[in-house]
Amino acid sequence: MSTEQVPAEGASHPTAEQAITDRVNNRSERPSSDAFKAFMTSGWAPRPDLGVAPLAVAPYSAARRRALSGSFPGARLVVPAGGLKVRSNDCDYRFRPHSAFAHLTGLGTDREPDAVLVLHPVAAGTGDDGGDHHAVLYVRPLASRDTEEFYADARYGEFWVGARPTLDDVSVETGVEARHVDELRDALAKDVGEGGVSLLLVEGADEDIAALVDAIRAEAGLSDAAQTATSDDALTEAVSELRLVKDAHEIEQMQLAVDTTIAGFAEIVRNLRRASGHRRGERVIETTFDAHARLEGNAVGYETIAAAGAHATTLHYTTNDGAVRQGELVLVDAGVEVDSLYTADVTRTLPVDGEFGEVQRRVYQAVLDAADAAFAVARPGSRFRDLHAAAMEVLAARLEEWGMLPVPAAESLSPEGQQHRRWMVHGTSHHLGMDVHDCAQARREMYMDGVLEPGMVFTIEPGLYFKADDTTVPEEYRGIGVRIEDDVLVTEDGNVNLSAALPRTPDGLEEWMRSVRG
Ligand code: GLY
Ligand code: MN
Numbered sequence: 140m141s142t143e144q145v146p147a148e149g150a151s152h153p154t155a156e157q158a159i160t161d162r163v164n165n166r167s168e169r170p171s172s173d174a175f176k177a178f179m180t181s182g183w184a185p186r187p188d189l190g191v192a193p194l195a196v197a198p199y200s201a202a203r204r205r206a207l208s209g210s211f212p213g214a215r216l217v218v219p220a221g222g223l224k225v226r227s228n229d230c231d232y233r234f235r236p237h238s239a240f241a242h243l244t245g246l247g248t249d250r251e252p253d254a255v256l257v258l259h260p261v262a263a264g265t266g267d268d269g270g271d272h273h274a275v276l277y278v279r280p281l282a283s284r285d286t287e288e289f290y291a292d293a294r295y296g297e298f299w300v301g302a303r304p305t306l307d308d309v310s311v312e313t314g315v316e317a318r319h320v321d322e323l324r325d326a327l328a329k330d331v332g333e334g335g336v337s338l339l340l341v342e343g344a345d346e347d348i349a350a351l352v353d354a355i356r357a358e359a360g361l362s363d364a365a366q367t368a369t370s371d372d373a374l375t376e377a378v379s380e381l382r383l384v385k386d387a388h389e390i391e392q393m394q395l396a397v398d399t400t401i402a403g404f405a406e407i408v409r410n411l412r413r414a415s416g417h418r419r420g421e422r423v424i425e426t427t428f429d430a431h432a433r434l435e436g437n438a439v440g441y442e443t444i445a446a447a448g449a450h451a452t453t454l455h456y457t458t459n460d461g462a463v464r465q466g467e468l469v470l471v472d473a474g475v476e477v478d479s480l481y482t483a484d485v486t487r488t489l490p491v492d493g494e495f496g497e498v499q500r501r502v503y504q505a506v507l508d509a510a511d512a513a514f515a516v517a518r519p520g521s522r523f524r525d526l527h528a529a530a531m532e533v534l535a536a537r538l539e540e541w542g543m544l545p546v547p548a549a550e551s552l553s554p555e556g557q558q559h560r561r562w563m564v565h566g567t568s569h570h571l572g573m574d575v576h577d578c579a580q581a582r583r584e585m586y587m588d589g590v591l592e593p594g595m596v597f598t599i600e601p602g603l604y605f606k607a608d609d610t611t612v613p614e615e616y617r618g619i620g621v622r623i624e625d626d627v628l629v630t631e632d633g634n635v636n637l638s639a640a641l642p643r644t645p646d647g648l649e650e651w652m653r654s655v656r657g
C-alpha cells in the first residue's frame with residue numbers, strides 16, 4: 140500500500156543525491172504520459188446522488204457555536220479538525236478529528252482531515268442565530284475527475300481513499316457554509332490587526348494551522364507572543380468547558396456508547412474460556428472487545444486494559460500479553476467510541492472462573508462500597524471533589540479495619556496523611572464525553588472545585604491495588620487489583636448510572652456471567 144503520490148515513470152531513478160524524505164515513494168512508478176492522463180480522466184459515469192441529508196446533530200452543534208460566540212465578540216475563532224498523522228513513511232494513522240471541531244460541527248468518524256471551522260466576527264447580534272459570529276467550514280472538497288488529484292494523489296485522491304464530500308454535501312449535512320480550504324489563509328487574515336479583528340486558535344489540534352495563524356499575526360504586527368498565547372488559552376479553555384454540561388443529543392450518544400460497551404463486555408465473558416486456554420489470554424479479551432468496538436462503533440475510546448491477576452495492579456496496563464488463569468480476577472477497562480465520537484469508560488473486575496474467592500470478594504465489596512458512597516453525593520449542588528472524598532472515607536476505614544494503615548483512618552484522610560492512597564493513587568472521577576478524559580482544559584474552579592449540574596457526565600471509579608511485592612499488606616491480599624467504573628449522568632435531583640445494565644455487585648456479576656455463558 141502506498142499513501143503518497145508515486146513518482147512519475149520516466150522521472151529520474153533513485154540516486155545517492157535523492158533526498159531521504161523523497162525515498163518513501165521508491166516502490167512503484169506512475170505513468171506520466173499525456174495519453175495516460177487523458178485516459179484516466181475520461182470515461183466515468185455521472186456520480187450517483189448520494190442523498191446527503193442534514194445531520195440530526197446539526198441544531199445542537201449550531202446552539203454550541205452560538206454559546207461560544209457570546210464569549211468572544213470581535214474575535215475570529217479558529218477550530219481545526221487536525222491533519223493526517225504519519226504512522227511511518229507514507230502510511231498514516233486512521234484520522235480522528237479534534238473533539239472541539241467534532242463538537243462544534245457535528246462531524247464524527249474520520250471527518251474531515253485538514254478542515255477548519257472558523258467563526259468570523261460580525262456586528263453584534265447579526266450573526267448566526269442572532270449571535271456575534273458567522274460560521275464557515277473550510278474543507279478540502281471532492282476533486283473533479285479531470286484532475287490529477289482524482290487518480291494520482293494517494294493521500295486525498297478519490298482513487299486512493301474514496302470520494303470526499305463536495306462543499307454542498309458538507310453544507311447540507313452541517314448547516315454551515317462550506318468553502319474550499321484554499322481560501323482559508325485570506326479568510327483568516329482579513330482585517331486582523333489594524334482592522335480590529337483578533338485571531339484566536341484552539342491549541343493542540345493542528346500544528347500547520349498554528350504556524351499559519353502565527354504567520355498572519357506576525358504580518359499584522361501582532362507579535363506579542365504572551366498576549367496571543369493567553370488569547371488562545373482562553374478559547375481552548377472555553378471549548379473544553381462548553382462540554383462540561385451535555386445537551387440532549389450528547390446524553391443520547393453517551394447512552395449509546397455505554398450500551399454498546401456493555402454488549403462488548405458480554406462478548407468478553409463468552410470468550411473467557413478461550414482466553415484462559417490461550418498463552419496470551421489477555422489479548423483474547425482485548426481483541427474480542429476491540430473487534431466489537433470497531434464493528435458496532437467507530438473504535439475504542441482509549442486503549443483497552445485487560446489485566447489478569449497481578450497485572451491489575453498496574454493502573455494503565457495495556458500490554459495485555461499475559462495468561463488468564465482460573466481462580467484469578469481479570470480487570471477489564473474498556474469503552475466503545477460510537478460514530479459521533481462519544482465514548483464510554485467502563486471497568487469490571489471479573490472472576491475468571493465465574494466465582495469470587497473470599498478475599499477477592501472482600502476487596503471487591505470495599506471498592507463497591509466506596510463507589511456507592513460517591514454515587515450518594517453525585518447530585519446537583521455537590522462539588523466534583525466531594526465524589527473522591529466520599530469514596531476515600533470508605534476505603535480508608537476499610538484499610539484501617541484490615542490493619543493495613545500505619546495511622547488511624549482519620550489521620551490518613553487529612554491532607555498531611557493520605558497513606559491510604561498507596562493502594563489507590565488515581566482519582567475517583569473524571570468528566571467523560573468525546574474525550575475519555577473530557578473537558579481537560581477546563582479551569583480548576585469549573586472542574587475539580589466545580590459544582591455539579593444536571594447534564595454533567597463523569598465516571599465513578601474507585602479501586603484497590605495490592606501489588607504482589609507489597610510487604611505492607613497481608614500475603615493473602617498481594618497481587619489483587621480491583622476497580623469498578625461506571626458512567627454517571629447528573630439529573631435534576633440526583634444521578635442516573637448510565638452503565639447500570641452491567642451488574643456491579645459480586646453476586647450480580649456472578650449471576651450475569653452464568654447467564655451470558657449459558
Ligand atoms: N480508562 C481510563 C480511565 O479510566 O480513566
Ligand atoms: Mn475512567
Ligand code: MN
Binds near residue numbers: 472
Ligand atoms: Mn476506565
